Amino acid sequence: MTNFLKTLIPQDIAKGLYLTGQHFMRVFRTANRRKVPLHVVSEYPEVPAKVQPRFRGRLTLLKDEQGEIKCVCCLACEKICPTQVITIESGKKEGRKTKIPLRYDFEMERCIFCEFCVESCGFDSIILNHQFELAAYNREDFSIGMLGTSQNMFELTPVGRYSYSDSDKD
Numbered sequence: 001m002t003n004f005l006k007t008l009i010p011q012d013i014a015k016g017l018y019l020t021g022q023h024f025m026r027v028f029r030t031a032n033r034r035k036v037p038l039h040v041v042s043e044y045p046e047v048p049a050k051v052q053p054r055f056r057g058r059l060t061l062l063k064d065e066q067g068e069i070k071c072v073c074c075l076a077c078e079k080i081c082p083t084q085v086i087t088i089e090s091g092k093k094e095g096r097k098t099k100i101p102l103r104y105d106f107e108m109e110r111c112i113f114c115e116f117c118v119e120s121c122g123f124d125s126i127i128l129n130h131q132f133e134l135a136a137y138n139r140e141d142f143s144i145g146m147l148g149t150s151q152n153m154f155e156l157t158p159v160g161r162y163s164y165s166d167s168d169k170d
Contacts, residue, residue, distance in 0.1 A: 049132070056113040057131040059086075059106050061146065061153040062124070069146075070125035073099040077117035077126060085111045101146065104153060108134065109142035 042049070051057075062070050073090035091102040115128055136142060146153050 051130050051132055055130055055132065056115055056128040058108060058129055058134060059111070059117070059144070059153070060127050060129045061104060062127060063154065068096075069100055070123055071101050071104065072123055072125070073101050074122065076120040076122065080116045080120040082114065082116065083110050083112055086117060104146045106144045106153065107142060108144055109139065 064070050071088075073088055075088055075090075078084075078086045078088050085107040087103070087105040088101050089103040090099040093100050113128065118126055118128055144153055
């Protein structure tokens with residue numbers, strides 16, 4: 001009988017299954033109950049996920065200390081974008097010497113997050129933030145502009161409000 005089992009289940013496979021089963025039961029018994037050094041599952045919704053510093057998230061338009069838009073409409077980001085997802089309409093504002101964007105649109109569904117637009121901006125007016133939850137129910141939610149309540153360039157998207165830890169918010 002033992003020879004039959006040795007041919008049916010080789011000893012190395014049986015040892016591997018035994019070791020895997022032990023580890024599985026250890027994690028299964030302690031999951032969501034106490035912290036274990038070998039616990040591989042992260043408690044994502046309750047514990048915010050940590051992203052790497054070089055992570056490229058959604059494009060965000062920045063403002064200066066007075067609340068004015070930093071963008072001066074040099075159109076460098078629009079020209080360098082390989083997928084042509086950025087559209088800018090420039091205009092003048094009373095009391096300001098430089099141009100400001102009247103319309104700054106970003107189509108996130110076609111963006112490849114290459115960060116060429118951020119590198120080409122000489123005024124540090126745009127960044128790719130650390131928002132990693134970019135899911136949406138409608139295709140229109142991927143078109144982001146300066147105006148609007150749900151898809152605003154200056155704020156997080158509705159889903160993204162939950163993908164930031166408190167330490168990441170500025």
